[in-house]
Amino acid sequence: MYTQMVDVSERGLDENSEQQRIFDDKIDRGVTIEADDWMPRAYRETLVRQISQHAHSEIVGMLPEGNWITRAPSLERKCILMAKVQDEAGHGLYLYSAAETLGTSREAMIDALLSGRSKYSSIFNYPTLTWADVGAIGWLVDGAAIINQIPLTRCSYGPYARAMVRVCKEESFHQRQGFEVLTTLCRGTPDQKALAQDALDRWWWPAVMMFGPPDAESKHNERSMRWKIKLYTNDELRQKFVDQTAPQADFLDLAIPDPDLAWNGERGHYDFGSPNWTEFYDVVSGNGPCNRERLRARIAAHEDGAWVREAAVAYAEKRKQ
Amino acid sequence: MSEAEPKDWPLWEVFVRSAHGLAHKHVGSLHAAGPEMALQNARDVYTRRNEGASLWIVRASDIVATQPEDREALFTAAEDKPYRHPTHYTVPEGVKNL
Numbered sequence: 024m025y026t027q028m029v030d031v032s033e034r035g036l037d038e039n040s041e042q043q044r045i046f047d048d049k050i051d052r053g054v055t056i057e058a059d060d061w062m063p064r065a066y067r068e069t070l071v072r073q074i075s076q077h078a079h080s081e082i083v084g085m086l087p088e089g090n091w092i093t094r095a096p097s098l099e100r101k102c103i104l105m106a107k108v109q110d111e112a113g114h115g116l117y118l119y120s121a122a123e124t125l126g127t128s129r130e131a132m133i134d135a136l137l138s139g140r141s142k143y144s145s146i147f148n149y150p151t152l153t154w155a156d157v158g159a160i161g162w163l164v165d166g167a168a169i170i171n172q173i174p175l176t177r178c179s180y181g182p183y184a185r186a187m188v189r190v191c192k193e194e195s196f197h198q199r200q201g202f203e204v205l206t207t208l209c210r211g212t213p214d215q216k217a218l219a220q221d222a223l224d225r226w227w228w229p230a231v232m233m234f235g236p237p238d239a240e241s242k243h244n245e246r247s248m249r250w251k252i253k254l255y256t257n258d259e260l261r262q263k264f265v266d267q268t269a270p271q272a273d274f275l276d277l278a279i280p281d282p283d284l285a286w287n288g289e290r291g292h293y294d295f296g297s298p299n300w301t302e303f304y305d306v307v308s309g310n311g312p313c314n315r316e317r318l319r320a321r322i323a324a325h326e327d328g329a330w331v332r333e334a335a336v337a338y339a340e341k342r343k344q
Numbered sequence: 345m346s347e348a349e350p351k352d353w354p355l356w357e358v359f360v361r362s363a364h365g366l367a368h369k370h371v372g373s374l375h376a377a378g379p380e381m382a383l384q385n386a387r388d389v390y391t392r393r394n395e396g397a398s399l400w401i402v403r404a405s406d407i408v409a410t411q412p413e414d415r416e417a418l419f420t421a422a423e424d425k426p427y428r429h430p431t432h433y434t435v436p437e438g439v440k441n442l
């Protein structure tokens with residue numbers, strides 16, 4: 024679903040070596056870096072951190088939506104939501120696999136998530152209070168994720184780029200189904216329309232914050248862009264999101280909760296207000312509405328599944344004999 | 345996360361043949377305790393949208409691969425043999441079906 028760069032190490036480059044020169048040259052020529060190629064330690068560490076955070080986001084992202092599977096309003100909506108949640112599990116797997124090519128183990132990554140050392144996207148620490156929230160997540164959260172992820176299909180690290188191709192292909196239905204849920208609500212009773220507006224009111228700013236801090240405060244933008252791990256800055260992607268989402272809100276006849284939002288004909292873009300970044304850093308550092316609940320749910324799932332993993336190993340051992 | 349818990353299951357590479365008659369193509373990898381589980385998981389993860397008509401799984405540790413440092417010795421020799429490509433040859437104007 025989405026990743027967010029939150030804590031990147033400050034380690035310097037292994038400069039001036041012949042290997043470094045070959046690496047830089049490949050990056051400049053747009054040749055993908057593959058798992059067994061030499062790469063600077065900081066490049067490897069940045070990728071491990073980014074890809075594993077991305078994977079964790081997919082896995083934790085199943086929780087707010089899974090919350091609504093049994094209560095989705097029709098059998099078809101239940102099937103759709105199950106398919107979507109299943110996709111997120113698959114996306115987590117593709118990404119964990121990509122991170123493993125860099126020499127980290129699955130176990131180490133899961134441990135980093137469950138012990139709270141590794142981050143995931145702040146958006147999943149907000150609750151899904153109503154059915155309209157499922158629509159808002161598809162429309163806004165997956166919409167933002169797609170904008171972030173499409174450039175990643177061209178990033179410099181081959182296994183990550185290839186995983187993102189699969190993710191993007193599968194993700195395209197997620198956003199549409201969300202928009203369809205909201206379209207249906209907006210064409211319904213006044214109460215249903217109000218439900219949709221309430222969901223937009225609560226999800227708009229967290230979605231705008233998904234692109235990470237403003238460029239001026241994001242010290243790692245530059246290095247990740249030089250390495251072609253990142254192809255556009257946080258603010259460029261955020262602008263794109265607002266530009267494509269505002270007309271969709273108009274179509275739904277819903278009001279985006281930003282008094283500064285206005286079309287700027289001169290720039291050819293929407294102007295918009297600044298999110299509450301204090302809230303962003305609060306949520307990232309573990310104090311969002313659902314951080315503890317999400318982690319508790321993941322830990323319980325991992326511990327409750329221990330006997331299944333043990334049984335599977337015992338069975339595989341027995342079959343080998 | 346207890347000490348008794350097994351380490352990561354073996355890694356398997358997954359190859360899917362699409363219904364269009366193309367060869368099996370590498371699509372990704374997964375961990376599984378054994379071959380049956382690997383096939384089942386590959387089916388669940390990599391063929392949810394009619395992507396495939398056949399699946400191969402191979403234990404990643406069984407794959408023999410070239411090393412990056414061998415690249416020059418193995419693959420650059422072909423670069424100075426343009427005569428292996430049809431575009432090397434000039435077809436006289438007016439000659440057809442060649």
